[in-house]
Amino acid sequence: MTTQFADRVERVEPSATLAISNLAAELEADGVDVVDLSVGEPDFPTPENVVEAGKDALDAGHTTYTPSNGIPQLKEAIVDKLDGDGLDHSTDEIIVTPGGKQALYETFQALVGDGDEVVLLDPAWVSYEAMAKMAGGDISRVDLSSHGFQLEPVLEELAETVSDDTELLVVNSPSNPSGAVFTDAALERVRDLAVEHDVTVISDEIYDAVTYGVEQTSLGSLEGMGDRTVTINGFSKAYSMTSSTPTRCRVRPTSSSTPASRPCGTPTTPSPRCGRRSASAATCSWTCSQTTAPRYPSPTAPST
Numbered sequence: 001m002t003t004q005f006a007d008r009v010e011r012v013e014p015s016a017t018l019a020i021s022n023l024a025a026e027l028e029a030d031g032v033d034v035v036d037l038s039v040g041e042p043d044f045p046t047p048e049n050v051v052e053a054g055k056d057a058l059d060a061g062h063t064t065y066t067p068s069n070g071i072p073q074l075k076e077a078i079v080d081k082l083d084g085d086g087l088d089h090s091t092d093e094i095i096v097t098p099g100g101k102q103a104l105y106e107t108f109q110a111l112v113g114d115g116d117e118v119v120l121l122d123p124a125w126v127s128y129e130a131m132a133k134m135a136g137g138d139i140s141r142v143d144l145s146s147h148g149f150q151l152e153p154v155l156e157e158l159a160e161t162v163s164d165d166t167e168l169l170v171v172n173s174p175s176n177p178s179g180a181v182f183t184d185a186a187l188e189r190v191r192d193l194a195v196e197h198d199v200t201v202i203s204d205e206i207y208d209a210v211t212y213g214v215e216q217t218s219l220g221s222l223e224g225m226g227d228r229t230v231t232i233n234g235f236s237k238a239y240s241m242t243s244s245t246p247t248r249c250r251v252r253p254t255s256s257s258t259p260a261s262r263p264c265g266t267p268t269t270p271s272p273r274c275g276r277r278s279a280s281a282a283t284c285s286w287t288c289s290q291t292t293a294p295r296y297p298s299p300t301a302p303s304t
């Protein structure tokens with residue numbers, strides 16, 4: 001039998017990050033001392049309270065399906081966390097997904113159609129391109145690399161790129177791979193452009209706890225952005241839960257006509273209850289840590 005793959009499979013390249021990671025693993029297996037900066041693996045263990053919450057959930061028999069958009073306690077904890085970031089959302093605007101990547105994938109699928117323009121800020125995390133292409137989008141790029149990876153020096157170029165034809169702009173601050181945290185002035189200009197051209201913006205804030213002393217502003221907290229920003233965040237980087245806890249959050253624009261319970265027209269596979277309970281523990285300590293510095297146990301540089 002000859003299996004015919006769908007066209008969309010041909011549109012994406014294999015992940016360069018994973019290729020490097022696999023190569024590093026092979027070299028390490030051969031005894032080579034490798035400094036692997038490929039996948040974004042935090043350099044500290046998952047906090048003990050999170051591990052304990054996961055174990056307790058398993059012991060308590062929380063091993064069955066959950067509501068597909070997240071257990072209510074976790075969504076409430078996420079609302080509190082977002083409130084601390086200046087975002088005003090209710091639980092029905094939150095979707096918990098099996099990973100930040102899944103949240104992003106669903107968002108691209110929900111918002112981008114064939115030929116729609118997606119604007120990326122380069123260098124961008126590798127998966128945005130694949131997700132945009134799989135959704136049928138056409139990518140436009142603004143290059144930040146010759147400006148210290150900051151957005152502010154290229155705002156004019158951004159203004160020339162974003163137009164009424166733009167469907168989606170992806171902002172990732174703190175950025176992977178550069179680590180740059182965009183200034184408030186730059187984010188305000190993004191807001192002005194998004195409002196002027198009626199563009200939806202993904203604000204991927206998964207590295208918000210890895211800022212080395214620089215305060216990061218959540219884009220959706222700016223006036224005018226609450227109903228046009230899809231905020232992506234999660235636990236993998238802030239709580240070193242890259243494997244153990246497949247739960248992340250996403251906030252839909254409040255003005256969307258699609259209810260949050262139907263992120264892209266198809267249900268998401270619910271992530272395990274035990275993982276969601278670990279995430280609840282993480283989110284609760286996350287929320288508390290907003291008021292009790294230090295916010296973050298042991299930062300690691302973003303690398304993928």
Ligand SMILES: Cc1ncc(COP(=O)(O)O)c(C=O)c1O
Nearest residue numbers: 040099100101125176234236304
């Ligand atoms: C910028 C960025 N966003 C989102 C993700 C997805 O994170 P996860 O699926 O592990 O929650 C990653 C992972 O490396 C990332 O680097």
